[in-house]
Amino acid sequence: MQLEKYTIDELNHQQAKKHQWRFNGVAADISNIDDVLKKLGVFNIAIPSWALGTGGTRFGRFSGGGEPRSLEEKIEDVGLIHALNKSSNAISLHIPWDIPKNAVAIKALAAQHGLHFDAVNSNTFQDQKDQKLSYKFGSLHHIDKAVRKQAIEHNIEVIKYGRQLESKAISVWLSDGSNFPGQLNFRKAFQNTLESLEEIYAALPDDWKIWVEYKPYEPNFYSTTIGDWGQSYLLANKLGAKASTLVDLGHHLQGTNIEQIVSLLLMEGKLAGFHFNDSKYGDDDLTVGSINPYQLFLIFNELVEGMDAKGMDHATSIGWMIDASHNVKDPIEDLLQSVQAIKIAYAQALLVDKTALVTAQNNNDVTLAQEILQQAYRTDVRPLVAEASLRNGGTLDPIGAFRKLNIRGNLIKERGLKTVATGL
Ligand code: AOS
Ligand code: ZN
Numbered sequence: 001m002q003l004e005k006y007t008i009d010e011l012n013h014q015q016a017k018k019h020q021w022r023f024n025g026v027a028a029d030i031s032n033i034d035d036v037l038k039k040l041g042v043f044n045i046a047i048p049s050w051a052l053g054t055g056g057t058r059f060g061r062f063s064g065g066g067e068p069r070s071l072e073e074k075i076e077d078v079g080l081i082h083a084l085n086k087s088s089n090a091i092s093l094h095i096p097w098d099i100p101k102n103a104v105a106i107k108a109l110a111a112q113h114g115l116h117f118d119a120v121n122s123n124t125f126q127d128q129k130d131q132k133l134s135y136k137f138g139s140l141h142h143i144d145k146a147v148r149k150q151a152i153e154h155n156i157e158v159i160k161y162g163r164q165l166e167s168k169a170i171s172v173w174l175s176d177g178s179n180f181p182g183q184l185n186f187r188k189a190f191q192n193t194l195e196s197l198e199e200i201y202a203a204l205p206d207d208w209k210i211w212v213e214y215k216p217y218e219p220n221f222y223s224t225t226i227g228d229w230g231q232s233y234l235l236a237n238k239l240g241a242k243a244s245t246l247v248d249l250g251h252h253l254q255g256t257n258i259e260q261i262v263s264l265l266l267m268e269g270k271l272a273g274f275h276f277n278d279s280k281y282g283d284d285d286l287t288v289g290s291i292n293p294y295q296l297f298l299i300f301n302e303l304v305e306g307m308d309a310k311g312m313d314h315a316t317s318i319g320w321m322i323d324a325s326h327n328v329k330d331p332i333e334d335l336l337q338s339v340q341a342i343k344i345a346y347a348q349a350l351l352v353d354k355t356a357l358v359t360a361q362n363n364n365d366v367t368l369a370q371e372i373l374q375q376a377y378r379t380d381v382r383p384l385v386a387e388a389s390l391r392n393g394g395t396l397d398p399i400g401a402f403r404k405l406n407i408r409g410n411l412i413k414e415r416g417l418k419t420v421a422t423g424l
């Protein structure tokens, strides 16, 4: 299904008065309002192809109905999200779950929806049908050179698919690790991983990047070979300028100060970008901002401050992406909520009075520094996000519109009630 412009205009029209009143109220207090709206207007967050269906847990999966049955339908879903919020103009593909059999046609279909292709994701954490050697004991870190070679070749193949779609980066997440002390030699595992990544790095086109994701646990519960940002950063540094560290918000031990990690990676030019989500216990892949929106704001505060200090373009300098998995919610609704949460945190960070904050910091005025941040965080910026969407031709209220237009109902009519999308 495709959304017509007049449908969106009509919905916005119904809410115009209320919106205008709310917008005027908050905008009156913001001195850089034009700049804020401009920055919000060009800000986009990529949608992962595996998040458009229900993922489930290891205990079960409860299908939602009308889920995309093919890559084409996943692109259609991202197109719907983008039509509603005008902030999701890219899709990130997972190989082999979403192999583009006809890249020319897939690219054309995406372009029709105003979409392009973000980073491609490799998968050496599962054994595929016809695969010769097993990844049971790891892939790029494996003790057996032949297994490493197979995993390297897979990554190079993923780059090949990505090239056809004009992606510009490959993101690598490894489940390589160990379950018990003594199972492997940490140093050898790291060195094997580095060597393998070097071969993948050598196959990167000139204008490509490789993003190295880290995660402390799962599926291995004693050690993970790329377990934290230090290990990822070490690898990225040794690999070279095209390599950097990808931060998935769920991949930290509880209490970790993620905003500080972000700040330093950015300072070093080694922040690849994000897999946004939220978590309470582990890699829960919950809706962005559903558990700890203040942390999200603090991360964006570091991003805005750090990028401005380096003269970096907010919208394009790093990779902005969601990594989510849905068990009980409608995946499209969840993704719409996540994008809104990210834009809200970004808008709040844009409101921080930086000059006043620097003065407070220089005076060791702890109370005032905290007040300045919380002043921005406690501002209701939702009318700003809505206004930016409106100016781009999107809806004032994406989730409300999704429901009012009965989009899921229409998708169920088109695709059926019992559908299974590939993905996590
Ligand atoms: C796994 O925990 C990581 O977050 C991955 O980024 C991702 O979920 C996976 O690679 C899906 O392809
Ligand atoms: Zn991730």
Ligand code: ZN
Pocket (backbone or CB within 6 Å): 248, 249, 250, 251, 275, 277, 283, 284, 285, 323
């Ligand atoms: Zn995650």
Ligand code: ZN
Pocket (backbone or CB within 6 Å): 215, 248, 250, 251, 283, 323
């Ligand atoms: Zn994860």
